[in-house]
Amino acid sequence: ELGTYPHYMIKEINEQPQVMRKIIKEYQDDNGDFKIDDAIIKQLNDADRLYIIAAGTSYHAGLIGKEYIEKWAGVPTEVHVASEFVYNTPLLSEKPLFIFISQSGETADSRAVLVDIKEKGYPALTITNVVGSTLSREADQTLILHAGPEIAVASTKAYVAQIAVLSIVAAVTARELGKKSDLNLMSELGKVTTAITSVIDDASTIEEIVKNFLETTRNAFFIGRTMDYYVGLEGALKLKEISYIQAEGFAGGELKHGTIALIEDGTPVFSLITQEKVNLNTRGNAQEVAARGANVCTIAMEGLEQEGDSYIIPRVDEMLTPLVSVVVYQLISYYAALHRGNDVDKPRNLAKSVTVE
Numbered sequence: 001e002l003g004t005y006p007h008y009m010i011k012e013i014n015e016q017p018q019v020m021r022k023i024i025k026e027y028q029d030d031n032g033d034f035k036i037d038d039a040i041i042k043q044l045n046d047a048d049r050l051y052i053i054a055a056g057t058s059y060h061a062g063l064i065g066k067e068y069i070e071k072w073a074g075v076p077t078e079v080h081v082a083s084e085f086v087y088n089t090p091l092l093s094e095k096p097l098f099i100f101i102s103q104s105g106e107t108a109d110s111r112a113v114l115v116d117i118k119e120k121g122y123p124a125l126t127i128t129n130v131v132g133s134t135l136s137r138e139a140d141q142t143l144i145l146h147a148g149p150e151i152a153v154a155s156t157k158a159y160v161a162q163i164a165v166l167s168i169v170a171a172v173t174a175r176e177l178g179k180k181s182d183l184n185l186m187s188e189l190g191k192v193t194t195a196i197t198s199v200i201d202d203a204s205t206i207e208e209i210v211k212n213f214l215e216t217t218r219n220a221f222f223i224g225r226t227m228d229y230y231v232g233l234e235g236a237l238k239l240k241e242i243s244y245i246q247a248e249g250f251a252g253g254e255l256k257h258g259t260i261a262l263i264e265d266g267t268p269v270f271s272l273i274t275q276e277k278v279n280l281n282t283r284g285n286a287q288e289v290a291a292r293g294a295n296v297c298t299i300a301m302e303g304l305e306q307e308g309d310s311y312i313i314p315r316v317d318e319m320l321t322p323l324v325s326v327v328v329y330q331l332i333s334y335y336a337a338l339h340r341g342n343d344v345d346k347p348r349n350l351a352k353s354v355t356v357e
């Protein structure tokens with residue numbers, strides 16, 4: 001199964017362009033337009049508000065999905081951590097639709113919410129990688145991620161698949177609601193696929209970044225704003241779970257409200273710049289920490305780069321940058337764990353699917 005790869009994680013990172021192509025194909029109709037089942041479109045049309053429920057990496061994908069659904073389709077959407085939602089349910093709208101995002105389809109925290117909302121008679125849609133999983137069987141409808149089996153404990157290709165499928169759900173919902181859009185999602189996802197390939201081909205440059213920024217550190221911070229903030233949360237989770245470096249993701253503007261106290265000489269801070277609107281704000285935050293000794297690694301998208309940036313990712317539509325920028329963070333985490341001699345695929349204390357609450 002591993003073929004020539006030393007670990008499942010790097011194999012699964014490398015499979016991401018293939019996963020993108022598979023999703024683009026699976027979600028097309030005969031005319032070459034994106035489609036999803038009519039029953040799911042009906043669920044989405046009937047809802048006045050969407051509640052995305054998930055855990056961990058899948059929750060991070062949900063944060064990005066919310067942006068697509070609200071910005072493209074105009075449907076109000078909330079994203080909740082399953083383990084909190086179940087014991088602290090917010091006020092619900094009149095006609096909620098619950099969307100469960102889960103690679104495994106077995107996460108107990110998410111299932112607890114599903115059981116609860118089904119008892120209350122609300123509709124549910126599960127987005128999962130595993131056909132026939134519990135969350136899929138118990139929801140009214142399912143969308144499949146088509147990422148293929150994910151073996152490494154740290155989720156990589158499932159996250160990219162979740163975001164791609166959510167973008168399709170949002171675009172189809174927008175179309176069904178008669179919303180006009182300048183974005184040709186089909187061709188943009190094609191460009192994203194090419195961009196992911198180019199980052200993967202550049203893995204040796206990213207390994208150098210690890211040597212320069214993470215070789216001896218005990219902690220690391222990830223900053224960014226809007227989409228880049230959400231990707232930073234995922235980058236930090238990935239880094240801590242396999243390298244055991246304490247890592248936290250922050251909204252660029254929030255780091256100075258307390259956490260900046262932790263910045264010492266040499267503390268690595270990854271600063272992600274893919275959104276023109278907030279480019280200079282995040283750069284300002286990076287300068288604040290650099291002035292206190294932080295070792296800032298700036299990852300910028302082509303067109304927004306400045307001299308001194310550490311890595312440039314190819315230009316794609318600004319809403320879709322998470323699909324590309326996350327690959328840089330996945331590779332950073334992989335090499336950081338590898339250089340520390342850790343068990344990359346089976347980090348300590350973790351299981352692939354968490355089936356206890």
Ligand code: F6R
Pocket residue numbers: 055056057058059101102103104105106107110153154155156237238241352353354
């Ligand atoms: C992190 C990771 C976990 C899972 C979480 C939810 O790399 O894999 O955070 O994302 O346990 O799992 P699923 O998506 O199977 O519900």
